[in-house]
Amino acid sequence: MNIAVTGLNATDNPGPGIPVIRSIKAHPDFNGNIIGLIYDSLEPGIYMEEMANKCYLIPYPSSGLDMLLERISAIHEKEKIDLIIPTLDSELYGFAKIKDRLSELGIKTFLPTIQQLNIRAKDNLFDFCTSHEIKVPKNILLTSSNDIYKIPKDFKYPVVVKGIFYDAYIANNFDEIKTAFHKMSAKWGYPIIVQEFIKGNEFNVVALGDGTGETIGAVPMKKLYITDKGKGWAGITIDDPNLLNLSKKIISKTKWKSGMELEYIKSEETNEYYLLEINPRFPAWVYLAPNAGQNLPYALVQLAMGETIKPFEQYDVGTIFVRAAWDLITNLKAFEKIAIQGEI
Amino acid sequence: MNSFNIPPNVAVSDTGFVFLPTTGETFTLNEIGKEIFKQLQQGKGYDEIVDSILSFYDIDKNSFERDFNDFVMQLKNYSLVVEL
Structure with a gap:
């Protein structure tokens, strides 16, 4: 199986591509190749060993969807891509719009619909939450x-x-x-x-919806360390049935299809959870999920390939991730290859 | 003196490291804090705890009661104990 993944920008504002790849490769049943789809020749994921078997530059969706599709078709001819997992917010509308054309090429996706993407847009989320009695600022x-x-x-x-x-x-x-x-x-x-502004602690949930309203899995996390950009640099899985039930309700009401991250704040005043955001893809900390017992990225692969899977029922509470900055060393030849030929 | 209950999912290790799974918060107890916390977890009331502590430590009952109340107040603030 050949799976193409975007978002290899493992920077201080990391894309989720590398943790998605790590999760898939960590599953004992995975047997295939990973193709990295990149927008920049300095995306760190290109230079990480044992992540992507091949990497290809692709045009930004803002350059036009026809150009993107043309590039993917050319890569597909060489690599026979079975599935594409886009992991960046900014590209999801584009991929959702070309998913039928990708399907005609034989490339599967497992994406939220345009309607689902619109529900979670910041200018619509308030109305969605109030109409379903979900607390929202x-x-x-x-x-x-x-x-x-x-x-x-x-x-x-x-x-x-x-x-x-x-x-x-x-x-x-x-x-x-x-x-x-x-x-x-x-x-x-x-x-x-x-x-x-709701005063309180932030909590996040990584989850996977199957598109029918069923939650395949959900793992809640409390950030232990936050960077000045507001990114979680360390976190711990927690056990709060209220948070899980609320997340399942959101997946059920949206009939969410794909991975997602739900961001909440728990009010110090009322002890209630307020939904801040629905991110329409796995978060950069998704590798915590397989290590806590729910390999949600691999489950997405299985769903995309048409397999029926049973929802996860439990996870290990107290599993911690700590992110690290790590210098990768490469050489001019590798950089030249990706910059000039657009592939490595 | 009231009785107290420690939520069943709160775990304390032998080193006095406490993990509150609903919030992900962690706390560190000193030796005597750990001893009192474990006794609260076993469902012991103030009278039992005071007897056991005074038999091991050189402290008068009034001082202990004051410190105990301060300690329990902190535990309540962190949702580590519920007053019954």
Whole structure:
């Protein structure tokens, strides 16, 4: 079996590609090759030994889906790809749009639908949660600088100011909202989201939905160490049935198909979980899941290949991941190969 | 003095390392803290605990009661003990 995976950017803001590959390769039944699909010749995953058997540069989805499909077809002719697992937020809409054309080529995917991707978009999540009685911080969408003056009075400071795709700032007063608004609208465009700040601890769940509403597996984690970019650099699996039941409810209501990460905050005041985000792919810490007893990336492979699998029922509580920075040494020849020929 | 209950999923090791699985938090107890925590876990009440501690440690009952109350207050703050 030949599986192509994107997101080999194992940087300080890591893509999930390498942990997805590690998980798949860790499964005793896996027998095949991994093809890395990369956007940059310095993605660290290219140079990691025993990860991808081959790597190919592909164009950014923003260059056009026809170009992307053409490149994948060319790679497919050489490698006979059975399955593609895109792992980056920014490419998921594109891959969801070309999945039928990939299928015609004989390449399988296991992706959320466009409708599911829209539900979890930051400008729609509030409505989804309120209609299903899922706690979510109050928010307002700003589509022009005049909208800053329309923020309701019941929004107490601090508030969180978020970009539509990435970035979030905590603003302690009106002037800080204005600064954050201009910074983010210049970078990410509109709308900008102003969200109620819930004081409490953050919890994350990595999960896999089969597309019918069934949860194949879910592992909750508490971040033990957070970088200045807000990325978890260490974490521990925890045992909280409330958190798991809430995650299963979200998967059931969305009929989620694919891997996902659910981000919550547990209010110090009420002890209730508030859903902050649904990330429509496995997180960069997904390798914790197989080590806690649920190999969710390999389960996704099985589902994509049409196998029927039983949902996971348990996992080891207290399993810890600690991320590490590690210098890889390569040579000019390898770098030249990927930069000039687009493959290695 | 009230009785206390330690949630069944809270684990304490022989070294005094405590793990709260619902939140992922960990704590470290000193020798006497570990001893009291284990006795609370066994369901012992204040009277039993005070007898056992005073028989091993050189401390008067009033000082122990004050320290015990402070300790239990901290355990309650971290959801490591529930007052019955």
